[in-house]
Amino acid sequence: MSTDQLTIHPTAQPLKGKVSPPGSKSITNRALLLAGLAKGTSRLTGALKSDDTRYMAEALRAMGVTVNEPDPTTFVVTSSGQLKPPAHPLFLGNAGTATRFLTAAVALGHGRYVVDGDQHMRKRPIQPLVEALRSLGVSVEAPSGCPPVTIEATGRFETNRVVIDAGLSSQYVSALLMAAACAAEPFEIELAGADIGARGYIDLTLAAMRAFGANVEQPSASVWRIQPTGYTATDFHIEPDASAATYLWGAEVLTGGAIDIGTPATAFTQPDAKAYDVISAFPHMPAVIDGSQMQDAIPTIAVLAAFNETPVRFVGIANLRVKECDRIRALSTGLNTIRDGLAREEGDDLLVASDPGLAGQTLPARIDSFADHRIAMSFALAGLKIDGITILDPGCVAKTYPDYWDAMASLGVTLERG
Incomplete structure (x- = not known):
């Protein structure tokens, strides 16, 4: 209407x-990205079809991932496991999950990626994630501290440990967690301070990652260790x-x-x-x-x-x-x-x-x-x-x-x- x-x-x-x-927006956008990072075909059932998830699906398509929609609650995602540089900036509307998650994910790609959104998204902060990626040796620019974000990716992180301020949003941690499984060596994420957005959303991220084959340990409340397993295509149901x-x-x-x-x-x-x-x-x-x-x-x-x-x-x-x-x-x-x-x-x-x-x-x-x-x-x-x-x-x-x-x-x- x-x-x-x-x-x-x-x-x-x-x-x-x-x-x-x-279906859950939060879980759908996590599953879409993980399926896009996994080599093979994944079937996501019970999924949400809405503006936010369509922006994520369209962004994956723009980076060479095949995303089919056989019915109103299913995505079938086929990927090489690599997100190729898109011909144009990725427009993600006001989808915070898609914007934050993709900013970290494309940092392990090869080439130039621009992550952008609408007038509302361009007012939503992303600087803590940008600073975390810079500390990993990634060339990334976000002049306003909000989207658009430009990433010149070389396919790797220069170090295997990052400290992230998640006081504004737990999505920064989730973004790094999902990307880290695609790194070249074991990776560690640590919180800067005790403040974090809704921690329960990180639990959603970890559950989705594990469903796609990731190996993540949490030795303390503020530290995660992620093995460089990459992701395995799978069938996944969304609540x-x-x-x-x-x-x-x-x-x-x-x-x-x-x-x-x-x-x-x-x-x-x-x-x-x-x-x-x-x-x-x-x-x-x-x-x-x-x-x-x-x-x-x-x-x-x-x-x-x-x-x-x-x-x-x-x-x-x-x-x-x-x-x-x-x-x-x-x-x-x-x-x-x-x-x-x-x-x-x-x-x-x-x-x-x-x-x-x-x-x-x-x-x-x-x-x-x-x-x-x-x-x-x-x-x-x-x-x-x-x-x-x-x-x-x-x-x-x-x-x-x-x-x-x-x-x-x-x-x-x-x-x-x-």
Whole structure:
């Protein structure tokens, strides 16, 4: 649905039905890259087909990898194991995973690679990864500290050890981990300091790497040792997206419904599944919620917090300022558009005032999604209880959940296109 705006009308009945969330974006983009680095043919099933994963697939094609799509949830990837220099810059939209992962992966290629994105991606930091690659002897330039990144690759790292600052994003570590298995000798990655983005995403990376034949050890919480095994083509199944599931869990508790997503919360390996316990506590969610290990779930929980019985403070969410948009600012702006004073920022914390009395009111509010899929999808939940909620640029959900609005309509939600 690519309309400019979409108004959600409150539902008088609990939402009930079955909705299957799409495959995990995080796992799909990891698996696509690893399949592209593996010699042979890999079959990826349960995959997400969205803007972010299509950018990754197109980039691999531009570097000589064959990527076929026999059905809506499968990629068949055939590769020589080498990523050839593309004829043109790799355009990756606002896909952070694809941009960070490929920047490290092509550093072991041969030739010139330019990794670029849209206006939003060009504001997202990549300097810590650039500095780490430079320390390995890679010729890499990113004048703004954000994409575009230009890499002149010689096929090897000059040293076999790197220290990376992952305070802004765990994706920097994941990028180096995946590339390291293709190095010429055993490789060691160490964190600079204890801070790291959601560590659970590194666990996803390690699991995917091992599925494709990598040998990785972790002698301490801040050190990884990777053997130079390269990757072996394999068949790999991708679990549903836990971040997408949070919207359905939120819709369920907000309306007192029963939505079957086909996968128990306990079966997810993604870090955002931790949000299930917090969401299940609604309308008695805790006074302080640490979002550091479930960052993509925070927009969902923050909108639910507006209807909680007691105020909620979100901490550990500084990294949300460098996502697809400044999500802390976008959440406070959207909540205050609904009612002034509903949220405020204190440093990098977000405070949501909470008022169960919002439910049933008519509060016309045009919510700026800032072209961020998670802002659009989370604020749609407010429209289930408040009349007058309009989401601007609803088509941005195509980034990770193209069928989101259809899924909501299938549950009985009335949507008015503008």
